[in-house]
Amino acid sequence: MKTNRFLMLLKTRGALTSAAISKELGITSEGARLQLLKLTEEGLIQSTHESKGVGRPTQYFSLTELGNKGFPDTHAELTVKLIQQIKETLGEDALQTVISAGEQKAKQRYSQQLQQSTTLEERIQQLVNIRTVEGYMAEYIKDEKGYLLIENHCPICAAAQICQGFCTSELNTFKFVLGEEVNITRVNHIIAGDRRCAYRIQN
Structure with a gap:
């Protein structure tokens, strides 16, 4: 389609x-x-x-x-099968090790791309650009409460539904690259039934 x-x-x-x-x-x-x-x-x-x-x-x-379903879910069926095989064969700890390794690589990759961004808004804008390229259809809004980072699509939704460690890893990565002094709270979650994922960002 x-x-x-x-x-x-x-x-x-x-x-x-x-x-x-x-x-x-x-x-x-x-x-x-x-x-x-x-x-x-x-x-x-x-x-x-x-x-x-x-x-x-x-x-x-x-x-x-x-x-x-017209919006891409990155290799959904294959990803789900691999996750299930890791769980069944190697256990939950092994799956968490894989997720943690991916998180560290994401932190490194994102940090390199954000290193020229000096203000919080510049970092958010660059993060939006990165996430959009990755298929998350990201955008942000600036309002009186701070910033709202919005992801209108989740290309790993199938994987996240059976292992929410991916969602936790994503939030950890955002906190790392935007700065430990920044407060980030997830306010919408596709896995919870919302139409999008959204994060409230405040200094």
Whole structure:
């Protein structure tokens, strides 16, 4: 399935109304309606209705499980099998050793790419660039609370679902490369059922 801009928008922004989608994509309401109908029939998106006070419920569109599968999950089946084989053959400690080794390599690789970044925001921007290249569809928002690092996709989701050590390793890596003086808290987690992973970053 080729990912189109409707699916990309819903992946990065979450559930949206038809009006919001047409505005974001710069197309007519009718054009948006027809494309949304087509994607719904293909099983790639779904709609829900939400009541907000008096009046008709508002219809929101979001990705289905099939729609999410259009975004790459890095060698998912093979990765899951390898993890299960390591657990069964060598045990949990061996799996943790593998994850820890990967974490150390990631810390080294990220640190090298962030070494020219002097401010926290510059480091976050560079981290976003790295993670986007790796398939995480990353972005960040600066607000009155600090920064929010957002990852709209997880290319290792299948692996993380059976071993959350990968998620812990990821958070450890972020803390290391952004600075020990920086407070980082995960506020959204795909594994917990959220549509994205997000991290609150504060000095």
